[in-house]
Amino acid sequence: MEETDHKLECEVQGQLTELLFRNALVALIANLVTGAMLAYVNVSIHAAWQPALLWWMGLAAAALGRYAHARLFQRRRPDALSASRWRHRYVALTGLVAAVWGAGAVMFMWTAPDTARLFTGLLVAGLVAGSATVLAPVLSALYWFTGLISVPLLLSILWNASAPIHVGFALIVVVMTLAIFSSARYLHQTIRASILLGLERGNMVSRLEEANSAIEAANNAKSAFLATMSHEIRTPLNGILGMAQALKSADTLSAEQRGDYAGVILDSGQLLLAILNDILDISRIEAGRMTLSVTPMAVEPWLMDTVRAFEPVAQGKGLRLSATWHGPPERRYSADALRLRQMLSNLINNAVKFTAEGSVQVDATELGVEGGRAVLQVRVTDTGVGMSQSVQDRLFVPFTQADSSITREYGGSGLGLSIVRRLAQLMGGEISVRSAPDEGACFMFEVPVEIDRESTLSLPAVPDRPAPAAATVSAPETVVAGSPxxxxxxxxxxxxxxxxxxxxxxxxxxxxxxxxxxxxxxxxxxxxxxxxxxxxxxxxxxxxxxxxxxxxxxxxxxxxxxxxxxxxxxxxxxxxxxxxxxxxxxxxxxxxxxxxxxxxxxxxxxxxxxxxxx
Known part of the structure; x- marks a missing residue:
């Protein structure tokens, strides 16, 4: 909160500084014209023209220097944090201009007749009053400008006072200065409040736009997800209902045909069940209703049982599928073996799916044992198609598919990796991936587990969801005579x-x-x-x-x-x-x-x- 307030204050000061520099041209013209009038009138009445000309040239140099500094600021457009240095330099240059004016007021009023004094006093008073609106964005500039002019003017009047009217004139200068300070402070507060309100409104609009963009992106992502789910669910349903209707309407079918049709129905039903389970899992995780069931488990039999379920599919594709447990052979842990198997199964299924030739290697090990706890690390490395960095960046995002064309080519709902990541986070761990196009991929998850020092029983294999059997792609038939x-x-x-x-x-x-x-x-x-x-x-x-x-x-x-x-x-x-x-x-x-x-x-x-x- 303090950091936000500091940033907002810097932005306010930056805009006040920009407004101050924006008025530099008006200040330059006012100084040059007013200074020329003051010098001309005093020369006409009593003063020598050489000192008056030198004074005006000094005033012009100081005013032009301040204006040049303002133009340089506008060209460079410094950020709000560095604007303070520019503001301090401008205030110093404003003090220099005011010092020249104070010297002129003393020079023209010291030995001047009352008429010249009155004109000089009124002209300088008007200049100071006019500066209130120009310098109000930064009060320190106004204070230096008014003070360095009013104080010499006041001292000159009092030093040469020979009548009560001179004392009254001095009091008028004091009252006018205080009034200028008061009105300038009110104007400064008004300008500051207006800038602050504009910035807060802009920030609020930006936050609303970001929130609307996030909501729109989420809605679009979920709409795309629902469309994909509709397609993925209807695909196995088509196999189930189509084959069921074929079985019902056929009068004579051989045992082989019936078995073939029944196999298609079974495969499609298992695929549909897997999709529905994924949808239910991600829904439960998103709603925070997923709970873990922690039991003692031995990693090596758990690992081998999980990998063994994918051996038929891997062998059918000619892939080498292997697994190795690198940790202590007899070590057991307290963990949710079912969810760990679900995570590993999703990773192996993806690796086998996206690997046309080569191997899929599964490695598990124990990391960082401390205080009865350890980190269980599982890696699945394949020699498949790999993926680019842009695909990796959105790989684990729920309701988002990394690449719809690849997903359509290889099948799947695109929810598996999202579920793996959410389960890993639910266990206090994380999942990562290293990959490059055409160089395979290595998925790795790490989860903290309790070391179970009491259990010595060999645990049975954890039941897994039935995996859909691989369908055989029919070869296209050749074109036949007639009307195909x-x-x-x-x-x-x-x-x-x-x-x-x-x-x-x-x-x-x-x-x-x-x-x-x-x-x-x-x-x-x-x-x-x-x-x-x-x-x-x-x-x-x-x-x-x-x-x-x-x-x-x-x-x-x-x-x-x-x-x-x-x-x-x-x-x-x-x-x-x-x-x-x-x-x-x-x-x-x-x-x-x-x-x-x-x-x-x-x-x-x-x-x-x-x-x-x-």
Missing amino acids: VLLVDDNPINRRVAEIMLGQFGLEVVQATNGQECLDRLDAGLRPVFILMDVQMPVLDGLSATRLIREREAREYCRRTPVIALTGGVFEDDATRCRDAGMDDFLAKPLDATQFRRVVTRWLDGAGAPTADS
Whole structure:
């Protein structure tokens, strides 16, 4: 608070100083003109012109020096903290100008007749009174200017006083000086209060703008998060409901087909469960309702059990997955083993997901044992794609995805790392990352734990959430004779569901995994009856791909190929964006068999897009 008040006071003094320097030109003109009038009148009445000219030249030099100093201040624009040095120099130069005026008042009044004295006194009094408004921003300048002029003038009057009128004139000078001081002080306080009010209002406006920007950014981030969650949730739902409808409607299915369909439903259900668990976890952490369950645990079996769950996925990708405990073999700790496993599982899952070849290494060790407490450090190092510094800066921010294109390519809700960081902070620790593009990444979290010196029992493995099984990407089929349908979707389960539904019409399906592959199929000569186009895809999304298709059709005068949108976005804005991009129809995920059949039949029959009544 004191620091804020000091900063505000510096800003007030800085603006007062700037206002003082801004009046320098007015002060210069007033001094030169008034000094010339004083010298001319006194020379005309009684004074010699040489001393008067020398005095005026001295006054002009002092006034011009002060003005030059003011101009230099305005060019350099010093900050509020350094403005005080400039202000002190200006006050000193103002004192010099006042000293010259005081010397002139004595010189012109010492042996002058009463008429010249009266004129000199009135002229100097007017100059001092006028200076009150010019010098009021800095009272010390006004005090020096008024004092160095009024005191010599007053002494000169009293020294040469020969009549009561002279004493009365001296009293008038004293009263006038006191009145100037009083009015100048009031004016200074008014100016200061006005500046302070303006600064406080400006600070308040800035704080309000910052608060509004933060609220808007938070709303935008949460809106983007909700849109991503909607898409991620509808993807496994599409696999579940689509396969369930296929099982229900099929008359004859082999045991292998039933097992295949059931496997898709199971995988999709596990993926949906993992997404929902992540949403619930981040919601509980944000609301401060997440509590830790501390129990004794041995690190080595905990570590090996956690890593072992990811061995099938790693082996399927040809990755080397290994783990090492570098701490004391028999040491046990009091910690929340379930949440620690959740943290490590998220890091291993990311490492395996973003590593195409090479290895994933997990290392755990004990750091800094002191007073029955230690720091447990866990590192997960991979040889994957890595990331730039800009991506790292927003990697752990909740409701924010580091890179939406990468997330769409590799899948996931983007909540895992946010949860890891919040859990680490809940335990009194922190997580960090070291990475560079194409050089892999090393995630490391450190949490303080109590050393358990009493437990000697081997603890059972901590149960973990079921991890979704890896889906096998179907290879695109070759173009067949007849009238094919082009199916464009980056998710293999979604393609499988749509392919099964299209198979009920006896249609041949050509697949593409993104918008660019769709364009490549069309460039190769494929002429589909219609295109089923997913909206959110890596490389090239569905909206952009549709725009390029429409541009090519217009350029080459080709037949318009109907494009039916497949998207998890179900709001009116989503449908509007699809229509604006040139799409002809709209199917929301998860696909409904009845709606799917109605839309496909409409386009196969050549009826075209639905009317307002359909």
